[in-house]
Amino acid sequence: MSTSPMQVSEARRFQQLRGHLSYLKLNHAAEALNRVLDQARTERMSLTAALERLLEIEAEATEARKLAARERFACLPEPWTLADFAAQPGVDEKLIRALATLRFLDDAFNVLFVGPPGVGKTMLSVALGRAAVDAGHRVCFTTATELAAKCHKAALEGRWKTCMRFFAGPKLLIIDELGYLPLPEDGASALFQVINQRYLKSSTILTTNAGIADWAGAFGDATVAAAMLDRLLHRAAVARIDGPSYRLRGHQNQADAMRKGVNARVS
Template sequence: RLSKLPYRKTLEEFDFSFQPSVDEKLIREFATLAFVHQAANLVFLGPPGVGKSHLAVALAMEAISQGLSTYFVTVTNLVNDLRRAYTDGRLDTRMRKYLRPKLLLIDEVGYLPLDPIGANLLFQLINARYERGSIILTSNKGIGEWDELFGDGVLATAVLDRLLHHAHILNIRGQSYRLKDKMKAGVYT
């Protein structure tokens, strides 16, 4: 049931006082995993280092502990994997790997732009999971920047339409936790 989580992070390890834009009560509610049973999505947006992946992995660990099948993948690995399958003429079979889990984490959307085939494959996956299985998606790009990310406004709108219809969007603002000690030391001032 524990699938490809890149590391272990828990909600207990998350310092909510460091990131006041994250509503702890809401996160605790997500940790009940009701959204997974409703096939709803969570979309975590915000700059690097604010804890999007940490929270996503912590919720995935909760899901696994409740016996819900869960799979973690970065969008780059996902798109590369699907593109390879598409080229080899076995996209349908490969797609099943990402359709089967109750909860799919798609991490790091937005760091690299998607090429037309990649954008199309990601659309197909999000469309196929729509109202069937949950996605937790993390992105450093705001919703308004997705046209550019997908390189196609019509496709971006179609993706967002399905992704956000039954979704909680969490906008995390604030400092990078990775840089907090450096900031304190004045390295970045």
């Protein structure tokens, strides 16, 4: 069976179109071209609709790639979202709902979660970080000790300015567990300089078990603590979280379930 000149022309045009898409690095559109053309013939789609579907496939792939890159950069320790947070008695739910809108990022507001271990400070900060990543913002998660260690290493290797630019860059920087472990003197200074770099430019979420009045003792330097608080609290929301530990609550629930099981077998 011979192939008509029209069929040859159409096949050549298809290959040229696919080549153009690949040359423009629209690789997902190139791969989907044959499928979209078949769909257009079957469903009698207009040329505009077929073209829109082809570009939609490429746009979705590009957004997925960018989201994956933001997720890698963020280094969030858990896949928590705000839906995972079971309210503690001391949580200001109205404040959490306001933070969930992410408008605080536009205003370069800071957020401080203060409370004892296990009440959900890290969970809330990670959940807000996750929401910011999904909304297209660059986010970076670190602990206070990790930040201090990275800055110390950068100073020894002559990369101090590069390190400061790294921590100044994200739209949202999450610093977890301030006060859990003592910071060395240069660690407290490095943390202050990071906060100072971001002051009035980008938002920082900080979680701590140390009350604000106790920061001088946590840092070992009242001057550094006062200067850091001055910048953090100038434009900030402070959420004090009280209540039972999630971990202890889970342990208690597990113990209660085991006890009920034993009692049921005995009876």
